[in-house]
Amino acid sequence: MSLRLGDAAPNFKAQTTIGEIDLYEYLGTGWGILFSHPADYTPVCTTELGKTALLATEFAKRNVKVLAVSVDPLDKHQGWVKDINETQHCDVTFPIIADADRTVANLYDMIHPNASETFTVRSLFIIGPDKKIKLMIIYPASTGRNFFEVLRVIDSLQLTSQYSVATPADWKSGEDVIVGLGVSTEDAIKKFPKGVKVVKPYLRYTPQPNL
Numbered sequence: 707m708s709l710r711l712g713d714a715a716p717n718f719k720a721q722t723t724i725g726e727i728d729l730y731e732y733l734g735t736g737w738g739i740l741f742s743h744p745a746d747y748t749p750v751c752t753t754e755l756g757k758t759a760l761l762a763t764e765f766a767k768r769n770v771k772v773l774a775v776s777v778d779p780l781d782k783h784q785g786w787v788k789d790i791n792e793t794q795h796c797d798v799t800f801p802i803i804a805d806a807d808r809t810v811a812n813l814y815d816m817i818h819p820n821a822s823e824t825f826t827v828r829s830l831f832i833i834g835p836d837k838k839i840k841l842m843i844i845y846p847a848s849t850g851r852n853f854f855e856v857l858r859v860i861d862s863l864q865l866t867s868q869y870s871v872a873t874p875a876d877w878k879s880g881e882d883v884i885v886g887l888g889v890s891t892e893d894a895i896k897k898f899p900k901g902v903k904v905v906k907p908y909l910r911y912t913p914q915p916n917l
């Protein structure tokens with residue numbers, strides 16, 4: 707059965723480039739990103755894993771642990787990491803799961819047979835500290851993902867998990883946010899002392915509350 711937002715992220719143990727990992731233990735009390743790529747030694751995947759490595763401090767700042775997966779074996783991952791580091795000028799330190807038996811790919815429904823019978827598609831799951839799935843994106847093999855967008859979503863998820871707000875289209879950290887629909891304007895004025903701008907009764911903005 708396929709996963710949906712709010713479902714518990716299935717736990718697993720897997721061999722990775724940094725040793726055996728239990729997903730829940732690896733994530734601890736923080737946030738996680740589990741993302742699949744179709745195959746090692748392929749160009750788009752090389753750029754994706756390189757970009758992820760280059761953004762390591764951004765993920766760490768947000769208390770997010772990253773975990774990549776494909777159905778290639780460990781020795782192949784290890785050889786490929788050297789190419790990623792060389793060509794993308796990075797240092798891949800996050801684990802890459804060797805999922806040759808497709809345990810993780812099947813648990814997370816990462817093989818879409820009408821796209822490819824053998825390779826995982828570009829699935830990405832954001833997992834919250836409660837081990838629930840907060841976001842899923844699925845891209846085809848031909849399109850590399852935008853990891854700044856992934857960071858942007860994490861900023862939104864972390865903010866909206868703490869405050870009764872939502873974030874508008876194209877929002878970036880630092881910009882005004884939307885007062886949650888469940889909050890009356892009277893309560894919003896008390897909750898958000900930086901001010902509430904009422905555009906419509908259902909469309910109210912306030913400065914980002916955690917800055």
Ligand code: BEZ
Pocket residue numbers: 744745748749750751752825847848
């Ligand atoms: C790539 O990463 O470039 C790629 C992988 C599998 C199929 C197509 C492209």
